[in-house]
Amino acid sequence: MSTMSNTTPFRGIIGFSRLRSESHDHPLVIARGEGVHLFDRYGRDYLDGVANFYSASLGFSDPELIDAAKDQLGRIANFSTLSHKLSEPTEALAERLADILPLEAPHIGFATSGSEANEAILKLLAMRDIHQGRAGRRAVLSRWNSYHGSTQATASLGGGSNVHNAFGLETGDRLFLTQPDYDEHALPGESEAAFASRLAEELRTLVHRRGPDRISAFFAEPVSVSAGVAVPPEGYFAAVEAILAEHGIPFVDDEVVTGFWKLGTRFGTDRFGFRPQVMSLAKGINSGYCPLGVFAFSKPLYDEIAEAADANGFLMHGGTYHGHPLASAIALKCLEIYEKRDIAGHVAEVSKAFARRLEMLRSHPLVISVRQAGLLGGIKVDRGVVGMKAEGLAPRLVAAAQEAGLILRASAGCVVIAPPLIIRDQEIEDLFDRFDRALASVRMTASP
Numbered sequence: 176m177s178t179m180s181n182t183t184p185f186r187g188i189i190g191f192s193r194l195r196s197e198s199h200d201h202p203l204v205i206a207r208g209e210g211v212h213l214f215d216r217y218g219r220d221y222l223d224g225v226a227n228f229y230s231a232s233l234g235f236s237d238p239e240l241i242d243a244a245k246d247q248l249g250r251i252a253n254f255s256t257l258s259h260k261l262s263e264p265t266e267a268l269a270e271r272l273a274d275i276l277p278l279e280a281p282h283i284g285f286a287t288s289g290s291e292a293n294e295a296i297l298k299l300l301a302m303r304d305i306h307q308g309r310a311g312r313r314a315v316l317s318r319w320n321s322y323h324g325s326t327q328a329t330a331s332l333g334g335g336s337n338v339h340n341a342f343g344l345e346t347g348d349r350l351f352l353t354q355p356d357y358d359e360h361a362l363p364g365e366s367e368a369a370f371a372s373r374l375a376e377e378l379r380t381l382v383h384r385r386g387p388d389r390i391s392a393f394f395a396e397p398v399s400v401s402a403g404v405a406v407p408p409e410g411y412f413a414a415v416e417a418i419l420a421e422h423g424i425p426f427v428d429d430e431v432v433t434g435f436w437k438l439g440t441r442f443g444t445d446r447f448g449f450r451p452q453v454m455s456l457a458k459g460i461n462s463g464y465c466p467l468g469v470f471a472f473s474k475p476l477y478d479e480i481a482e483a484a485d486a487n488g489f490l491m492h493g494g495t496y497h498g499h500p501l502a503s504a505i506a507l508k509c510l511e512i513y514e515k516r517d518i519a520g521h522v523a524e525v526s527k528a529f530a531r532r533l534e535m536l537r538s539h540p541l542v543i544s545v546r547q548a549g550l551l552g553g554i555k556v557d558r559g560v561v562g563m564k565a566e567g568l569a570p571r572l573v574a575a576a577q578e579a580g581l582i583l584r585a586s587a588g589c590v591v592i593a594p595p596l597i598i599r600d601q602e603i604e605d606l607f608d609r610f611d612r613a614l615a616s617v618r619m620t621a622s623p
């Protein structure tokens with residue numbers, strides 16, 4: 176329990192914050208969590224409408240996850256997945272994931288975050304390309320406003336020019352595509368099918384312009400939350416997948432957010448019907464109770480990577496905390512809970528109230544559009560936002576929501592709502608009632 180007085184300015188550094196601001200000097204300090212609720216040090220209640228950055232799928236106090244963690248700490252609290260060794264729960268987790276991931280006979284690697292998982296994918300694919308004598312195969316395709324992580328390589332892969340410029344990131348090898356956001360990017364009168372075809376043509380043109388032999392991979396999230404919950408139109412992924420397959424470009428499916436039932440299906444692949452060769456996972460894999468990232472390669476790619484690694488002596492990539500036993504044990508329990516508590520059925524049920532309350536916002540004068548897939552929702556209030564932005568109506572609404580006891584996120588001009596998957600109907604009503612109060616307070620102060 177903190178003994179700091181609320182008048183002492185905080186001396187740390189908090190990401191995605193305006194550093195010289197009152198709210199950075201005096202940040203919200205959380206003392207406790209219960210179900211979908213957080214409580215600050217003064218006991219004030221907040222409903223977490225974004226499940227702690229889309230991670231706390233089972234809420235903040237699941238007794239079975241906590242018991243699994245305690246049990247693991249009593250067995251072995253620290254062991255690396257390195258140098259031909261690993262711990263029991265990490266072995267079991269790899270087996271479990273190999274059974275359920277929608278990849279051809281996958282091999283599973285471990286990291287400590289989604290960023291690190293994507294970073295490992297970039298590195299291992301580069302190693303494979305170099306070994307195969309294709310050192311020039313350095314370009315990577317992704318979409319504007321996507322987010323794939325915070326490391327140098329993954330931040331440059333995310334599509335936000337203000338982020339690239341701020342850190343002087345190398346983007347010469349990055350090829351950015353239009354986000355499949357129909358509301359934002361469709362031409363006047365263009366049908367969803369025509370929009371999807373146009374975006375596929377854009378991909379084909381970019382591949383031909385750079386040369387398929389110079390492209391290492393294509394990265395995409397099934398639904399990009401950072402791009403404002405961009406739910407792709409029917410046919411988009413089928414067309415993309417076909418072009419990538421034609422040119423032998425690996426499809427990296429970043430399911431760090433969408434994995435494990437957020438969209439109502441276990442993975443985005445089930446919802447959109449595509450088959451990647453590589454995946455990254457984190458967050459919902461263990462409800463975020465301990466840092467964990469996972470990457471997985473289909474067998475044919477894994478075999479090529481293994482050959483390249485062994486040609487170098489051994490795989491020269493790893494980390495002390497990769498495949499940490501605590502993170503793995505919690506993940507195993509979390510995956511078991513998703514099945515035994517029928518989280519899929521629960522999400523299908525509560526998504527109805529979630530969709531109904533989102534729809535009610537569509538006609539609000541401040542709202543441009545609403546988006547939804549399962550328990551991921553977005554309320555578009557600003558147009559044309561590229562990358563992370565501190566200004567605009569969306570961040571103002573998020574601040575007002577916090578005043579109303581609701582934690583949300585602003586992304587690409589959208590207010591994102593993605594509560595823990597265990598949320599109940601009554602809590603969904605409460606969430607949207609709190610958001611209505613935030614909307615009303617911003618509307619009262621909105622400049623004409």
Ligand code: PLP
Nearest residue numbers: 288289290322323324396431432
């Ligand atoms: N990929 C996606 C789609 C994400 O949304 C995020 C984080 O929000 C990441 C990767 C990076 O994950 P992490 O924050 O665990 O590094």
